[in-house]
Amino acid sequence: STIEEYAEKANFLAQRLAEYLAQNLEIKANYFQENCSPSSSSLRMNRYPPCPYPSMMFGIIPHTDTDFLTIVSQDQVGGLQLKRNGRWVSVKPNPKALVVNIGDFYQALSNGVYKSITHRVIANQETERYSAAYFYCPTYETVIESCSKPSLYKKFSFKEYREQIQKDVKATGDKLSDAMTVMSLIAKLLLDS
Numbered sequence: 001s002t003i004e005e006y007a008e009k010a011n012f013l014a015q016r017l018a019e020y021l022a023q024n025l026e027i028k029a030n031y032f033q034e035n036c037s038p039s040s041s042s043l044r045m046n047r048y049p050p051c052p053y054p055s056m057m058f059g060i061i062p063h064t065d066t067d068f069l070t071i072v073s074q075d076q077v078g079g080l081q082l083k084r085n086g087r088w089v090s091v092k093p094n095p096k097a098l099v100v101n102i103g104d105f106y107q108a109l110s111n112g113v114y115k116s117i118t119h120r121v122i123a124n125q126e127t128e129r130y131s132a133a134y135f136y137c138p139t140y141e142t143v144i145e146s147c148s149k150p151s152l153y154k155k156f157s158f159k160e161y162r163e164q165i166q167k168d169v170k171a172t173g174d175k176l177s178d179a180m181t182v183m184s185l186i187a188k189l190l191l192d193s
Helices: 002-025 031-035 104-109 158-172 179-192
Strands: 040-049 058-063 069-074 079-083 087-092 098-100 119-122 129-136
Touching: 002 031, 002 040, 002 104, 002 129, 040 058, 087 098
Parallel strands: none
Antiparallel strands: 040 129, 058 119, 069 098, 069 129, 079 087, 079 119
16 A cells, blocks of 8 residues: 555656646646646666676666656665766665656657756666566557647557557567657657658
8 A cells, every 4th residue: 555655646746847847838737737647657666686697787777767757765775867968977875755757758858948858877886776667658559649739749649659569579579768759659660651
């Protein structure tokens, strides 16, 4: 019940933050209420065991989040890094604060006003690390369309995006990881159809 309660509160927070960020973007006020539900979003608990060779192993490889927003609660160990101006910057851990990541879908929806940032987790040599990430996602049928014109991105559904990712994983063995690649994938998906 504690995990369910946390997920409910994280969902409420994500919805409110998404709506707040959208106020100046001319996105209709109820867009997120209509297109995101607790059943389409998810909570992931992460445990990163100590690694004797942290320079040779990531906790999580560099990537961007696909969703609209990710709410991250982390412990005091650290390891989360963001890519800024081509350099990796460590996020100082604060177990009393939350980290909020903009996802690829919010970047497309905001027409690039908000950016999906590449991030990673570095393994710790001596101490295990814990975090909880709540991914605020649309339903499969939700159409994501840039809020202003000219649009940098073509409109697409979450379902179309997931299907394209599955094709790419099957073809290449990997999911594309950075925001620019993901946005190129979205454009490719829609140009091919």
